[in-house]
Amino acid sequence: MKNYMKKGLILLALVGAVGLISGCGDAGKNAPASSSAKPAVSSKVLKVATEPYYPPFRYWGDSSKNQMMGFEIDLMNAVAKEMGMKVEWKDENFDRLISSVEKKDVDLAIAAITINEKRKERIDFSDPYYKMSKYLIIVPKGSRIKTEDDLKDKIVATKKDSTSEAKVILLEPEKIVSKDHYEDVFQAVTYGNAEAAVSNEQAAMYYLRHGGSDRLTVGGSIPTENNFGIAVAKDNGKLKEDVNKALKKIMTDGTYDKLSEKWFSDRAAEKN
Numbered sequence: 001m002k003n004y005m006k007k008g009l010i011l012l013a014l015v016g017a018v019g020l021i022s023g024c025g026d027a028g029k030n031a032p033a034s035s036s037a038k039p040a041v042s043s044k045v046l047k048v049a050t051e052p053y054y055p056p057f058r059y060w061g062d063s064s065k066n067q068m069m070g071f072e073i074d075l076m077n078a079v080a081k082e083m084g085m086k087v088e089w090k091d092e093n094f095d096r097l098i099s100s101v102e103k104k105d106v107d108l109a110i111a112a113i114t115i116n117e118k119r120k121e122r123i124d125f126s127d128p129y130y131k132m133s134k135y136l137i138i139v140p141k142g143s144r145i146k147t148e149d150d151l152k153d154k155i156v157a158t159k160k161d162s163t164s165e166a167k168v169i170l171l172e173p174e175k176i177v178s179k180d181h182y183e184d185v186f187q188a189v190t191y192g193n194a195e196a197a198v199s200n201e202q203a204a205m206y207y208l209r210h211g212g213s214d215r216l217t218v219g220g221s222i223p224t225e226n227n228f229g230i231a232v233a234k235d236n237g238k239l240k241e242d243v244n245k246a247l248k249k250i251m252t253d254g255t256y257d258k259l260s261e262k263w264f265s266d267r268a269a270e271k272n
Contacts, residue, residue: 045086046087047107048110049092049101050072050073050091050111053181054182056071056206057070057072057263058073066089068091070263071260071263072110072112073089075259082246090105093180094161094162095161097109097111098113098122098231101231101233102123107236110231112130113125113229122234123231123234124231124234124237125229125232126240126244127244127247128229132227133201133224133225134201135198135222136200136218136220137219137221138189138199138216138218138219139189139195139196139197139218140189140216140217141217147220148171148222150196151196153173154173154174154196155174155195156168157189157193157197158198159178159179159185159199159203160178164198164200167198167222177194182199182203186204186216190212190216
């Protein structure tokens with residue numbers, strides 16, 4: 001099970017197409033923004049940071065060949081192609097993505113990064129490319145935890161620096177167990193280190209359908225409304241404009257629909 005985040009392909013029967021879906025993460029550590037504006041990009045290569053541990057959005061296909069796979073990988077490659085560029089990927093921890101963009105160590109970041117006001121104080125975002133409607137509460141089989149109210153005074157696991165973690169904080173649990181990767185979040189519940197987990201729907205369903213359902217199940221859900229965006233530096237308006245133009249093109253010419261079908265449909269789950 002430990003390697004599932006790096007290998008698996010998909011499952012979810014999600015809403016395809018421009019309808020969009022899910023949400024993740026919160027901030028990174030504060031870091032001073034660069035005071036000198038740079039051109040949008042200095043070459044035909046876009047340096048893009050991501051965290052490749054969230055299938056089917058992104059994961060390692062073959063790490064020895066530096067090969068990343070997933071919906072967001074294909075989406076970003078399609079955007080770059082439309083811009084007449086290629087992507088140079090950087091494997092980065094989720095909690096460092098905002099700082100990497102802010103300091104211009106990379107041009108962009110894509111990793112199910114939820115657009116919110118806290119992040120917009122430090123960086124900017126492209127137009128949304130994906131929407132999420134709920135978090136799932138994952139519990140051991142037989143648990144009486146069903147709703148977000150049931151999480152009060154409980155030990156709850158969630159992903160570090162994510163919007164799900166921010167949500168859990170508001171629920172006043174006894175303790176929050178924050179983990180860097182979703183697999184570790186669910187295993188905290190499996191091995192009794194947490195009474196429940198709050199997670200993005202996709203990550204939770206992927207885990208359950210790849211062996212996690214032997215001991216865990218969905219207790220309930222928490223409504224939300226999160227949009228994912230591609231992170232870009234605040235003073236890189238030209239790059240943001242070019243990314244949005246490319247996004248709009250692939251969302252209207254059928255490319256986005258094909259990627260949704262490839263990674264999120266029942267047919268894709270069966271095929272892979």
